[in-house]
Amino acid sequence: MENLKRRIHQIEKKRPGYKEMLRFYERIKREQEKVKSSLNLCPFSLRKEWKDLLKQEGFSLIEKKDFPIDIGASTNLFHTLCDFGKEANPHMAQQIRNIEEGLLKKKIDLVEILRSPFDEHLLTPAIPKLKLDKKVILFLAMESIRPSIEASVDGLRSEVEIDTWLKGYCPICGSKPHLSLLKDTEGKRFLLCSFCGYQWRIDRMTCPFCMNSKSDSLHYFFGEGEEAYRIDTCDQCRTYIKTIDTRKMDLIDPVLEDLATLHLDLLATQKGYQRSVPHPWIP
Ligand SMILES: [Zn+2]
Ligand SMILES: [Zn+2]
Structure with missing residues (x-):
């Protein structure tokens, strides 16, 4: 605490x-x-x-x-x-x-x-x-x-093998992720379950919501001066997910970092993408 x-x-x-x-x-x-x-x-x-x-x-x-x-x-x-x-x-x-x-x-x-x-x-x-x-x-x-x-x-x-699941939903409870994290020196990508908080691996270039992996429809943007946080967007399902690069910061609590960057969610919403899971602070 x-x-x-x-x-x-x-x-x-x-x-x-x-x-x-x-x-x-x-x-x-x-x-x-x-x-x-x-x-x-x-x-x-x-x-x-x-x-x-x-x-x-x-x-x-x-x-x-x-x-x-x-x-x-x-x-x-x-x-x-x-x-x-x-x-x-x-x-x-x-x-x-x-x-x-x-x-x-x-x-x-x-x-x-x-x-x-x-x-x-x-x-x-x-x-x-x-x-x-x-x-x-x-x-x-x-x-x-x-x-x-x-x-x-x-x-x-x-009970779960964290490295081999590679799906867009949680291996423990089946829910959608609400955040994504880049970890380790190679920047392995993990998803964070919106319901139970479990983390599992997924390919870096895949939309977790529609499993699209075509590079011309997957994009991302950063906030100004905030390279540790980015918004990954998918043009196929028009959904976005926030990604926190834990190599660029001492991560204490991903949910707190999410709250600290809600301005990026507003930008994503203005660009016409929607968040995968409703958030009480985002209209
Ligand atoms: Zn879960
Ligand atoms: Zn998608």
């Missing part, structure tokens, strides 16, 4: 406009760390058939809905994050008031959302009534179950 705090201060100095968002992020991380030490999760074991399927057919190891979640701890964390969010920015504060109204009037089933924060249909009836921005509530739910998810992923790492 101390390294994270130091890095946040560095970024704040360079980009004061990001201060509130970064403070919110720091508070979330601190609470998640606290929760991690006292989680109560049902152990689950993988069956051998599943591991064989992973190898032969390219199925991911488990389904998102099957991750064990500590619902009690996640519910408490959700309410704490709502308190923090009220101070993060006016839009989030308003959304949290709407969410609280929905909980009070039982128009939102929090336990169900914590079990499946990837299932947007759960919110469909509540969205118009409560004027919900689903990105915000799903973000808060996702961050509330993150300690449970990360604890399970730690137990699954040894």
Whole structure:
């Protein structure tokens, strides 16, 4: 946490406009760390058939809905994050008031959302009534179950071969990546799962979303004076992914670096590309 705090201060100095968002992020991380030490999760074991399927057919190891979640701890964390969010920015504060109204009037089933924060249909009836921005509530739910998810992923790492998967979706949970990283002296490319945080390899010249590898339709651009971050775009599916070159920096937390460079996302959006996974801070 101390390294994270130091890095946040560095970024704040360079980009004061990001201060509130970064403070919110720091508070979330601190609470998640606290929760991690006292989680109560049902152990689950993988069956051998599943591991064989992973190898032969390219199925991911488990389904998102099957991750064990500590619902009690996640519910408490959700309410704490709502308190923090009220101070993060006016839009989030308003959304949290709407969410609280929905909980009070039982128009939102929090336990169900914590079990499946990837299932947007759960919110469909509540969205118009409560004027919900689903990105915000799903973000808060996702961050509330993150300690449970990360604890399970730690137990699954040894089951997956990080170097041979080479697909555009996560070998553990099947989700899309939200960031890409260049590592090692040769600049091997890794993708970072948007749901479980696992990292796996992919070819450098491949779009992870449509597997396009034609060089004339894959491009990238940097922010001014920010060579450690680039936006990789694909003209075939019009999607982009942010790539962090970890050889050019001491990487502490890729998600923090993502937040620190949201101006690049705005540029990518203006150029007509969309982000693979919705982000609560990108309109
Ligand atoms: Zn995953
Ligand atoms: Zn593509």
